[in-house]
Amino acid sequence: MQDQTAATRKGRPPAKAHDAHVDLIAVVVAVTDQEPSVLTVGQANALPSGPFELGHRSLQSGLRAWVEQQTGHQLGYIEQLYTFADRDRIGEQRQQRVISISYLALTRAEHAAGPSKRAWRSWYDFFPWEDHRSGAPPVIADTLLPRLLAWVDERDHDPLKRERWQRAAIAFGFDGRDWNEELVLQRYELLYEAALVEEATRGSEPNKSLPISGISMIADHRRILATGIARLRSKIKYRPVVFELMPPAFTFLQLQRTVEALSGRLVHKPNFRRLIEQQELVEETGETTADTVGRPAKLFRFRHAVLDERVVAGTKLPLSRA
Amino acid sequence: MQDQTAATRKGRPPAKAHDAHVDLIAVVVAVTDQEPSVLTVGQANALPSGPFELGHRSLQSGLRAWVEQQTGHQLGYIEQLYTFADRDRIGEQRQQRVISISYLALTRAEHAAGPSKRAWRSWYDFFPWEDHRSGAPPVIADTLLPRLLAWVDERDHDPLKRERWQRAAIAFGFDGRDWNEELVLQRYELLYEAALVEEATRGSEPNKSLPISGISMIADHRRILATGIARLRSKIKYRPVVFELMPPAFTFLQLQRTVEALSGRLVHKPNFRRLIEQQELVEETGETTADTVGRPAKLFRFRHAVLDERVVAGTKLPLSRA
């Protein structure tokens, strides 16, 4: 079998012909003061990124190196998000591929060391329509809804109108539908398609009836951020990843506020508590907070043991005995 | 903002310095005769793959092109699995990176056109310990368990032994734990670590007390296959992807057998039926099967409309009113 390893390479043409440049991009998330923040560089409109180099031991270590260099921040939890390819023009006519490998990283903002500090930015600055903690944000009814209706009306035929409207309604919860906080990417893509985000109008001359809503980012970084947010909003529901964002000891309310910041929705306090307790995700530290107001709360820490013990597995199949 | 796009490229050194070769690898799955099969090339021990080239319009279209060229098979549903990097030596000392981007694709074996046909192979040939449709396969108790116990005993200290044993027990359901069909990758990695799969012993001289169990593949293809299986086993539980593997019309039992083939477990017929019905995933075609045996079954088709209507969203947070 050993010798057949060569077979994988069989069709490979001379390397230089279509080698690609590889970029690593990080969505680094922390929650501070009940705001979900993302680590940015430049004019706070780019995600930390850099080329994958021969000196890097692995993709992840390359990513760590770049983030640390650009922001002074050390990363803990990392997971891969998505890989995509773009055509890039270098020099005259010669084209080259750029492969971008994006990652989601979770930390606590305090882990910073050096020049970062000001580089954190609430992700709702980029996605104002995503924060439903105080109900649906006004921007949806005031700006997005009318413009999306106009976009729907661009279509001539009824079935085509209906299709656009249905997509918009599902994404934003129109027509009495529920808001679904996980559809972050779909919403961004819809707004992009409807030319309601700045990124969509690049390359064309600026329109007088300006687009809107949300700070834009360079290249497709806002799209990558949307992907990261969506992944995280989905993942907190079936893996104990929130704790990566928490200090070593915390109260239930702090934990709840963090989840609320991420999901952009309010949760039911008593039931949230029971949900966490029942899964045995935390244990008491024995201490209580000396909070300024209200009854002192017990402090808890994450039970790291659960990561070994259990597998969280979600069966949804009606398995049979035997 | 436009001009700041240049900022992304700021740190980029001369392109050739560390450009990478990009490979696309496909795990193409079909289910035929109640066997989950994977499309292979070569001596049926490699996954279809090929370099990403400038001529490819996108990563996915590059993948489609390679699979079609190597197997004559056209792909329908595709999703990205994972991207990883390896060091590759070309020529003398010069090292280069190889980036592998893997995909999961779902089709029906009949879609083949050309030389494929014999290239399909049950994925349980590669992972015999994964098929629990007739109870736990003997290979686990007969071969894997004793060898895993030996591997556990390699450790000197008790806590280290315990840690290895706990991992094995969770992965394989020892100690009265439940079998978890989603842990495909963990199991493969465990067996790799314990040198119980051929891939782990490459580079060293062949051991007399030979490893075992499961046909090996070139390079890390079996690991990629494990990733694909795990992803699919997990995904069929919360997205209607099984239908990509079904013919246009099918009976409940056929659907059930397909799910069983994928998950490697038996499901409860009446409850499975209700589960599908209740989600309104299918509709009657009006026809019935002329089966050889038993009462004729109604034929159903997938309700493609559900993909637009619903979002399947899985809330697991105790949301509050207001």
Place this chain on the structure above:
DNA sequence: TCAAAAGTGTTATCCTTACACCCATGT
């Protein structure tokens, strides 16, 4: 008539959701 598969009814149990309420502290 029997085997094999299709299909329905019904119950016990658990999880989720919602509502109601009491507790402890600072001002």
Place this chain on the structure above:
DNA sequence: ACATGGGTGTAAGGATAACACTTTTGA
């Protein structure tokens, strides 16, 4: 006293799991 947050009790409703049973065909 009361505002604020901490924390518990409990019951309704829905989903899941398990068991029992009837129906329809071909051999």
